[in-house]
Amino acid sequence: MSEPKKESASQAKSTGIVSIAILCSRVLGLVRDQLLNGLFGAHFTGIFTAAFRTPNMLRDLFAEGALSTAFVTTFTKKIKNEGDEAAWVLGRKMLALSICFMSMVAMAGIAVAPWLVKLLNPGWKNPESIALCTELVRIMYPFITLVSVTALVMGMLNSKRVFFIPAVASAFFNLGCIVGGVVVAWMMDPGFRAGQITEKGLTGFAIGTLIGGVMQLAIQIPSLKKIGFKFGLDFGWKDKGVSEVLHLMWPSLIAAGGTQIGVFLNSIFASCTPGAESASAWLANAQRLQQLPLGLFGVAVATVTLPMLSRLATEGMTPAFRGALAKGLRLVLFLTLPSAVGLSLLAYEIVSILFEHGKFTAADVAATAGPLQAYAFGLVFYAAIKVLQPSFYTIGKRFIPMIASLGVIVMTASLNALTVFVLHWDHTALAWATALGLVVNFATLYLFMRKFAGGLETRSLTQVLMKLMAGVALMAGVCLAAKFTLLAGWAKMAFIMQAGSLGATVTVAAVAYFFVTQKLRVEEAGEFIGIISKRLKR
Numbered sequence: 001m002s003e004p005k006k007e008s009a010s011q012a013k014s015t016g017i018v019s020i021a022i023l024c025s026r027v028l029g030l031v032r033d034q035l036l037n038g039l040f041g042a043h044f045t046g047i048f049t050a051a052f053r054t055p056n057m058l059r060d061l062f063a064e065g066a067l068s069t070a071f072v073t074t075f076t077k078k079i080k081n082e083g084d085e086a087a088w089v090l091g092r093k094m095l096a097l098s099i100c101f102m103s104m105v106a107m108a109g110i111a112v113a114p115w116l117v118k119l120l121n122p123g124w125k126n127p128e129s130i131a132l133c134t135e136l137v138r139i140m141y142p143f144i145t146l147v148s149v150t151a152l153v154m155g156m157l158n159s160k161r162v163f164f165i166p167a168v169a170s171a172f173f174n175l176g177c178i179v180g181g182v183v184v185a186w187m188m189d190p191g192f193r194a195g196q197i198t199e200k201g202l203t204g205f206a207i208g209t210l211i212g213g214v215m216q217l218a219i220q221i222p223s224l225k226k227i228g229f230k231f232g233l234d235f236g237w238k239d240k241g242v243s244e245v246l247h248l249m250w251p252s253l254i255a256a257g258g259t260q261i262g263v264f265l266n267s268i269f270a271s272c273t274p275g276a277e278s279a280s281a282w283l284a285n286a287q288r289l290q291q292l293p294l295g296l297f298g299v300a301v302a303t304v305t306l307p308m309l310s311r312l313a314t315e316g317m318t319p320a321f322r323g324a325l326a327k328g329l330r331l332v333l334f335l336t337l338p339s340a341v342g343l344s345l346l347a348y349e350i351v352s353i354l355f356e357h358g359k360f361t362a363a364d365v366a367a368t369a370g371p372l373q374a375y376a377f378g379l380v381f382y383a384a385i386k387v388l389q390p391s392f393y394t395i396g397k398r399f400i401p402m403i404a405s406l407g408v409i410v411m412t413a414s415l416n417a418l419t420v421f422v423l424h425w426d427h428t429a430l431a432w433a434t435a436l437g438l439v440v441n442f443a444t445l446y447l448f449m450r451k452f453a454g455g456l457e458t459r460s461l462t463q464v465l466m467k468l469m470a471g472v473a474l475m476a477g478v479c480l481a482a483k484f485t486l487l488a489g490w491a492k493m494a495f496i497m498q499a500g501s502l503g504a505t506v507t508v509a510a511v512a513y514f515f516v517t518q519k520l521r522v523e524e525a526g527e528f529i530g531i532i533s534k535r536l537k538r
Helices: 003-063 066-082 084-111 113-120 127-140 143-159 164-188 190-194 199-218 221-226 240-270 277-313 319-345 347-355 362-394 399-422 428-453 458-484 495-519 523-537
Strands: none
Touching (some): 003 113, 003 143, 003 164, 003 240, 066 240, 066 362, 084 127, 084 143, 127 199, 143 199, 164 190, 240 277, 240 399, 277 347, 277 428, 319 428, 319 495, 319 523, 347 362, 347 495, 362 399, 399 428, 495 523
8 A cells, every 4th residue: 555545544544533532522521511501501501601611712722722733743743853752851841831821820810700700791780690600710710721731641642643542531521520510519509419409509510620621631641651751840941842832832822713712702792692691501502512523523633634744744745745634624524514414404403302401491492503503504614624724833834824813703703793782683693603704714724725735636625525415415305304204393292202203314314425425436435434334343
């Protein structure tokens, strides 16, 4: 087998492994959100979501964004050019720097929490909501120190081609949130023990996020020791490697944060919509469902592709580099396009079956389904950005994503201000503004990378897209037919009937998509099905 084909096969295989690991994490994350919404309702879940907003945004920026991207790029080059020991030294220096700096950020966040809550939720009028949110913020802010260390550990493992453990570590975060949250809430809130659950139990779930953060880090430490890393803190920060990471990181922070800052702004504007506190929960629930396929496919492809691109970039803009990047984009397109269509067409039914329990009502379902359709539209572009954006740092063009991201932030904020304060639309308009921002961001990055790389196999990408559209068309037909037959009268069905009908619809739609794409000889379809078949046989 030729070298490019070996890299391509390895890329697809590793993506499959990481996808399975991330699936566990995303499912547990969904369970955590179901638990919060069912136990406390949209109003109090919205307050919890607002409290976790800043630490969670920093988690996305660091664990899957700026720090990870900059560090993996530099760390991988260190391994290739100077050997493992030089890379380990860089790792210890970055660990010390991250712990010191992020601890100061956490302490500052705790100190200014009352003002921070009012600043980020200007539409809230209830003093009790503000007081509860402030208490939760102070508990959860130390999480950002944990996540910065975790990001570095994940980066070192990924650079050494260890993908499964870092990916599945997120599942331990969510497991810690769920189990730790329930146990601590049961211990702290007498009402929780008596079955009369009140907002006091939210404190237990806030502590649960810290328990989850510790578990996410701890599960990766044995793997890091196994590959040769010796733990220790090195405060010699006047180092070329550290400077390079920071040099790459600050524009990467802005670029990777484009979407996250957009979501962050959405939640601020959401506090000024009629939904107020509840709007934060509705948007977060819709985004959680978008994150399932995004994390499962987009992040998985990006996780595997980045170290490969970093190695290939040391040899210049070669056909192998272009091929690896194009392969990543085709994989993302193949995997996320049907997910986006399914989420959009079956939005109401999916939200209902997953969230309409306990204190989460039918009105909350309708309020979540609208944003989900918007986020589903942006899903393909979001996943493609996850692959495209880091590639700019591997070739030294770090300012392009930053500038594109800044432009998108301005555009999204302007649309949000128009829809909320002038047109007085509800929270759904905020989700559509985010989706449009993803389209613009992707188009900008793709055109620039195509220019720098001397092409991105656009003809091949277009051909694959046309074949995929045929599969998506049949899949959409299945979903629409089910809406008027199998899923008709949804509200009157028992839960078992709802689950069976929706499950059957999704299964038939997925089979239809994979059948058509295989018949049309889409390479990625054969690779993906082959990976799943091998896993099932083991």
